[in-house]
Amino acid sequence: MNVINRAKNMILAPKAEWDIIDGEQPDNAKVITGYVLPLAGLAAVAAFIGYGFIGMDAGFFRIKGVNWGIYQAANALIMGILGVFISAFVIDALAPSFASEKNMGRSVQLVAYAYTPAWVGGLLNVFPALAFIGALFSLYGLYLLYLGLPKMKKTPEDKQLSYFIVSLLVMIAVYVVIGIIMSALVMPTMGLSMSKDILQSIQVR
Incomplete structure (x- = not known):
């Protein structure tokens, strides 16, 4: 699998690319190591550089520092891998309910290929002030998910929209939960605290 070509085709010609993927034998290890890890890894590197050395203003304080870079990079990588597996597991469990x-x-x-725009957009984290553009770009992944349901899950047309909506809600919930866990477990161990950064920023200014 050529990661660059697959990502480009998923973004520019998703219908044709889903047809190609439909003809491929599913291989979880290959998808994760050959596609998810490279793209999520690049997004993680971009986040580390952006938040570790460039930083951004967030209201009354500034997010910048190596620890912040590591935290954001870990977020991108862990949420990428866990997000794919957990979302896929739940979506697969729901399949029979939608005749899929x-x-x-x-x-x-x-899930992995539908996340493509999110990881490509994540490269903009190298300039944190532009991260919101990458986040907006990730919305295109919703369209990819919708297109992929009939191909990957053999979803009937009359069930496609409802399955898509439920799948979307599942993916949002998964990312919120993972984000909360990451904030609760990782930030304290790295000495990161929003309130502390606010106080330091105010003192500096």
Whole structure:
């Protein structure tokens, strides 16, 4: 699998690319190591550089520093990998409720490739002030997810919209939960605190 070509085709010609993926044998290890890790890894590196050395103003304080860079990089990488697996697991479990095919391998393909715009947009984290543009770009992934359901999950047309909406809610919930856990467990161990950064920023100014 050529990661660059797959990512480019998913963004520019998603319908044709889903047809190609539909003809591929599902291989979770190959998708994760050959696609998810490279893209999520690049987004993580961008986040480390952006938040570690460039930083951004956030209201009354500034987010910048190596620890912040590590935290944001870990977020991008961990949420990328766990997000794919957990979302795929739940979406696959829901498949029978929407007359769709229950196949974990296909679910991993569906979620991993639908996340493509999010990881490509994540490269903008190298300039944190532009990160919101990358976040907006990730919304295109919703369209990819919608297009992929009939191919990857054999979802009937009359069930496609409802399955898409439920799948979307699942993915949002997964990312919120992972984000909360990361904030609760990782930030304290790295000595990161929003309130502390606010006080330091006010003192500096």
